[in-house]
Amino acid sequence: MSTPISLTTPKVTRRAQTRLGIALISPLMLLVIVFFLFPLGNAIYYSFVDFDGIDPTPAFVGLQNYARLLTDPEVWHALGNNAIWIAIGTAAPLLIGLAQALLLWKVRNAGIFYRLAFFLPYVLPQVAIGIVWGWIYDPVSGWVNKALQVVGLDQLATGWLGNPNTALYAVLVTAIWATTGFVLIIFLSALRNVDGALMDASRLDGVNAVQQLWYIILPQIMPVFLMVTTVTLVGGFSVFDIIFIMTGGGPANATNVIGTYAYTNAFQLSQISYGTTLALLITALSVPFAVALNRLQRRLSLQGTGA
Amino acid sequence: MTTTTAPTTETAPPPRRGVGAPREDNGMSPRRRTALTGKHLLLIVLSAVSLFPVILVISTALKSEEDVRTNPFGLFSSFSLENLQNAWVVGDFGSYLLNSILLSVPSTLLVVVLSTMAGYTFARLPFRGRSVAFYLVVLGLLVPFFAYMIPLYFQLRGLGLLDTLPGAILVLTSTGVSFGTFFMRAFFSDLPLELEQAARVDGASEWQIFLKVMLPLVSSGAGALGVFTFIQNWNNFLVPLLYLPGGEFRPLTTGLYQFTGGRSLDIGPLAAGTLITIIPVVVLFLLMQRQVAEGFISGAVKG
Numbered sequence: 140m141s142t143p144i145s146l147t148t149p150k151v152t153r154r155a156q157t158r159l160g161i162a163l164i165s166p167l168m169l170l171v172i173v174f175f176l177f178p179l180g181n182a183i184y185y186s187f188v189d190f191d192g193i194d195p196t197p198a199f200v201g202l203q204n205y206a207r208l209l210t211d212p213e214v215w216h217a218l219g220n221n222a223i224w225i226a227i228g229t230a231a232p233l234l235i236g237l238a239q240a241l242l243l244w245k246v247r248n249a250g251i252f253y254r255l256a257f258f259l260p261y262v263l264p265q266v267a268i269g270i271v272w273g274w275i276y277d278p279v280s281g282w283v284n285k286a287l288q289v290v291g292l293d294q295l296a297t298g299w300l301g302n303p304n305t306a307l308y309a310v311l312v313t314a315i316w317a318t319t320g321f322v323l324i325i326f327l328s329a330l331r332n333v334d335g336a337l338m339d340a341s342r343l344d345g346v347n348a349v350q351q352l353w354y355i356i357l358p359q360i361m362p363v364f365l366m367v368t369t370v371t372l373v374g375g376f377s378v379f380d381i382i383f384i385m386t387g388g389g390p391a392n393a394t395n396v397i398g399t400y401a402y403t404n405a406f407q408l409s410q411i412s413y414g415t416t417l418a419l420l421i422t423a424l425s426v427p428f429a430v431a432l433n434r435l436q437r438r439l440s441l442q443g444t445g446a
Numbered sequence: 447m448t449t450t451t452a453p454t455t456e457t458a459p460p461p462r463r464g465v466g467a468p469r470e471d472n473g474m475s476p477r478r479r480t481a482l483t484g485k486h487l488l489l490i491v492l493s494a495v496s497l498f499p500v501i502l503v504i505s506t507a508l509k510s511e512e513d514v515r516t517n518p519f520g521l522f523s524s525f526s527l528e529n530l531q532n533a534w535v536v537g538d539f540g541s542y543l544l545n546s547i548l549l550s551v552p553s554t555l556l557v558v559v560l561s562t563m564a565g566y567t568f569a570r571l572p573f574r575g576r577s578v579a580f581y582l583v584v585l586g587l588l589v590p591f592f593a594y595m596i597p598l599y600f601q602l603r604g605l606g607l608l609d610t611l612p613g614a615i616l617v618l619t620s621t622g623v624s625f626g627t628f629f630m631r632a633f634f635s636d637l638p639l640e641l642e643q644a645a646r647v648d649g650a651s652e653w654q655i656f657l658k659v660m661l662p663l664v665s666s667g668a669g670a671l672g673v674f675t676f677i678q679n680w681n682n683f684l685v686p687l688l689y690l691p692g693g694e695f696r697p698l699t700t701g702l703y704q705f706t707g708g709r710s711l712d713i714g715p716l717a718a719g720t721l722i723t724i725i726p727v728v729v730l731f732l733l734m735q736r737q738v739a740e741g742f743i744s745g746a747v748k749g
Contacts, residue, residue, distance in 0.1 A: 163563040170560065170623060171583055175620055
């Protein structure tokens with residue numbers, strides 16, 4: 140790790156450091172072991188038994204939970220929803236966030252107001268977001284349907300969250316609204332590192348805005364682009380709160396993702412073991428991306444080009 | 447880690463070199479001026495879209511009861527504090543607010559204290575076995591809460607911590623310390639080695655070096671971590687949903703959710719409750735937006 144053990148450090152000092160170090164991390168390690176490592180180990184155990192939440196000595200069932208997972212059509216349906224969620228929920232904030240960042244890039248006056256306005260949704264609790272967007276999507280007096288009426292597109296009006304065909308996308312739009320500000324802030328700080336001299340020189344050479352974006356700006360903010368992509372990707376596998384709050388996975392499972400399906404199994408159907416196995420599936424899918432992200436971030440900070 | 451933070455206030459505009467640099471001052475051509483106005487118009491529209499839901503909450507919460515019934519989402523069509531009163535008295539949002547504070551404040555303090563202690567160790571105090579401990583802590587950044595939340599429920603039940611404030615506080619703390627340790631370690635790593643050597647020559651003990659020399663130098667980092675963690679804990683939905691099912695210690699987030707639960711949606715008090723829930727976060731964000739952004743951007747590692 141980062142601190143090299145200096146050869147000149149006297150033994151007494153090193154012993155004192157060891158003593159203090161152990162004293163300082165003990166409470167943290169205790170917490171990590173009891174509230175993270177132990178239940179994580181238990182999760183793996185649960186996935187190999189048939190636990191209903193009551194029986195203290197559940198029967199060992201081997202790979203049965205995993206086999207069920209592979210043959211359960213709802214798993215594949217939910218995974219499909221996760222895939223839609225990840226694809227659109229990653230691409231849209233990236234594109235909108237980048238566009239907003241480019242718009243804001245050279246704005247001096249009032250730039251701070253815009254940044255606050257765009258970033259604010261990201262710090263709001265998901266419950267509050269879910270409730271308000273539920274009103275916006277309200278079939279009778281919601282703003283979406285009212286707006287459609289005004290522009291004469293009444294026939295498109297629907298109960299956005301109650302209609303199985305639109306529910307997932309309606310929740311997705313809410314999520315995009317909430318995360319774009321975060322992407323914008325990261326892009327803005329990355330843009331600050333873009334070489335100004337290069338931009339000026341290219342302008343003198345008569346390079347147009349699109350070429351500038353493609354050949355000068357994008358290559359320089361590429362690492363950040365990758366980072367943001369991975370962040371939203373990792374989050375996309377374990378998405379739960381906003382869907383659970385807005386639709387509960389319904390109507391008729393239309394918005395079920397692995398997260399809500401795992402919750403339903405464990406806490407509503409008392410199929411603890413199967414729910415846990417589903418939760419482990421989320422982990423197995425997201426950890427590789429999280430590891431990649433971690434590597435990426437470490438490389439970024441080494442290069443000093445990070446957001 | 448340190449470079450993945452973003453100061454969101456520009457203290458000084460970067461010096462501009464070169465000829466073609468665009469300037470937003472007086473000497474611009476009419477065409478550029480029009481372009482600039484258009485840009486600001488677009489940005490104002492986008493800001494309005496971004497802020498609209500928040501405006502809708504404020505507007506609906508401050509309407510009269512009757513107006514909510516006939517025209518629930520018309521903006522600022524009447525003014526009354528009835529809904530806030532109802533949410534507070536009938537809707538029990540007063541006790542939800544208290545529970546939110548009782549959950550968020552202790553867990554935030556615990557995260558900051560434990561992470562600072564561990565961050566110092568992982569940055570500055572080498573000993574055998576330290577890297578193993580570090581990897582175990584970092585594992586918490588990679589594994590989503592989902593992976594172990596179900597067994598944790600039964601574990602808490604076994605320990606008698608289910609549906610208790612200490613149980614939920616400890617879980618909230620444990621979900622924050624991996625990132626916190628990582629975050630604080632970066633601050634301690636940046637401090638020059640000469641500092642502790644000089645203190646040691648002066649006869650300071652290791653404990654004094656940590657407490658008197660190093661700790662004051664990372665206070666801004668600890669502050670940013672505190673603000674970020676507080677918002678995270680305040681907003682947390684899953685932890686109270688799973689581990690405080692009884693309702694006695696229900697915080698604002700699950701209190702709000704309870705309110706939406708299927709039955710007749712009482713929009714007025716619900717809007718007021720939503721307003722009560724978001725006010726602390728919004729105020730904290732506006733006052734300390736730099737620290738908040740810094741925390742959220744480095745916190746992105748956590749899936």
